[in-house]
Amino acid sequence: MGEGNLEIDGISKRYGAKVALDGVTFDVRGGELFGFVGSNGAGKTTTMRIALGVLAADGGEVRFNGEKITHETRTHIGYMPEERGLYPKMKVLEQLVYLAELHGLTANEAHRNAETWITRLGLAERRRDEVQKLSLGNQQRVQLAAALVHDPAVLVLDEPFSGLDPLAVDVMSAVLREKAAAGVPVVFSSHQLDLVERLCDRVGIIRNGRMVAVGTVGELTAEGGSKLVVTAPGARPGWTAGLPGVRVLEEHETTTVLGLEPSADDQAVLAAALSTGPVTEFSHRRRTLTELFRDAVTEKGEPR
CATH class of the missing domain: 3.40.50.300 (P-loop containing nucleotide triphosphate hydrolases)
Known part of the structure; x- marks a missing residue:
């Protein structure tokens, strides 16, 4: 066997x-x-x-x-x-x-x-x-x-x-x-x-x-693009406006969590962030299995 x-x-x-x-x-x-x-x-x-x-x-x-x-x-x-x-x-x-x-x-x-x-x-x-x-x-x-x-x-x-x-x-x-x-x-x-x-x-x-x-x-977890965590103390709300394939998922005091489509250019995001002043964090975060699971089991409006 x-x-x-x-x-x-x-x-x-x-x-x-x-x-x-x-x-x-x-x-x-x-x-x-x-x-x-x-x-x-x-x-x-x-x-x-x-x-x-x-x-x-x-x-x-x-x-x-x-x-x-x-x-x-x-x-x-x-x-x-x-x-x-x-x-x-x-x-x-x-x-x-x-x-x-x-x-x-x-x-x-x-x-x-x-x-x-x-x-x-x-x-x-x-x-x-x-x-x-x-x-x-x-x-x-x-x-x-x-x-x-x-x-x-x-x-x-x-x-x-x-x-x-x-x-x-x-x-x-x-x-x-x-x-x-x-x-x-x-x-x-x-x-x-x-x-x-x-x-x-x-x-x-x-x-x-x-x-x-x-x-x-x-x-x-790679499907559906990645997340980008950017901490830019000088950035104002809306600093990512006009960047293709980028959407704001969360905004905290100086940190923004962005969702990137596979086509998005993270270097353009970095340039936009640097134009607001110093950038103290710039990191990719994959979706966790927990997030993926939540999406998979609640798609199409089916009950959890």
Whole structure:
């Protein structure tokens, strides 16, 4: 099952008259972290469940390494569901060994892997505790261990960062990066867009069951031009009038934030600013993923 791509190809799903997914298509390449973002109810969890075969699609196909996903392939997927699915009365170590064996590992491999992840995720002191006695953050760590304990060839994680403290976020991030570096395609959904921006190689944005953007963070945030922050203490309001492709987005006391169309000439802006006196700041700022997301999910007057 070495390195391979997970392909979601034209997935559709209806519930009666409601269209939950409408031709959702994207791929997650071996060795990359793919961030899947969208508002609540946009279709992220449904897409992930279909990728896992927990839910049947009405149309489209999910493939791994070019082959349609089967029951056999599914045993090689590590899944972390949003509604955490642990056995509350089972002890941490027992639970992980059980899940590893369920995925086809021998008893020895299951124990070895369970111990490895328990140590890695800082759960060694909790290995004999019942899951229900753990803090929510630690339950989350056990849930991650459960997704990793059988050496999956693909990782699909639904909101893995929700409810984690900053330290656990760092541990989780490091583990996901390490898995991607080993050639595993990793897809996770998250509402923490700053985290997605920092971690992910590529991002997909879903709105109302349709993919509205897929690409690297750089590609997505470069579209629609850039922002320019100019601080010119001597400038008067309206100093940019007449500059083509330049619009004022914000004006603060001495600082103006400008939106530049791709055709705009930033050197002409600099010359105009210098003509008003000293310029103490002149910097390009890309749109953040948060700004891009806001635009993508509120376009065409659709509800947030």
